[in-house]
Amino acid sequence: MRDQEGEPVRIHKVVNRVYEGTTYYRWVLSVPPRDVRELGWVDGQELEATVRGSVLSIAPSLHRQPARRGRAAGALEEGVQGKSVARR
Secondary structure, eight states, rough: OOOOSSOOOOEEEEEEETTTTEEEEEEEEEHHHHHHHHOBTTTTTOOOEEEEEEEEEEOSSSSOOGGGGOHHHHHHHHHTTTTTOOOO
């Protein structure tokens, strides 16, 4: 899937935890910042996913949002401009 400017949405497999010799994974979607801003989503916002056939739809949850993480999506970007971010 690509947004209108061609920046892809990507899926990443990451280690969630290792317990008694078994590695558990989770999947993370990387959504382009422009799309997150356009949707009005914020960092830490709870989203709901619905699967119909081979289509995944994601929408804001109807549950209350966490108050402590209510900063706008662009706030993190602005805070790290000019700084390098190391990958694990």
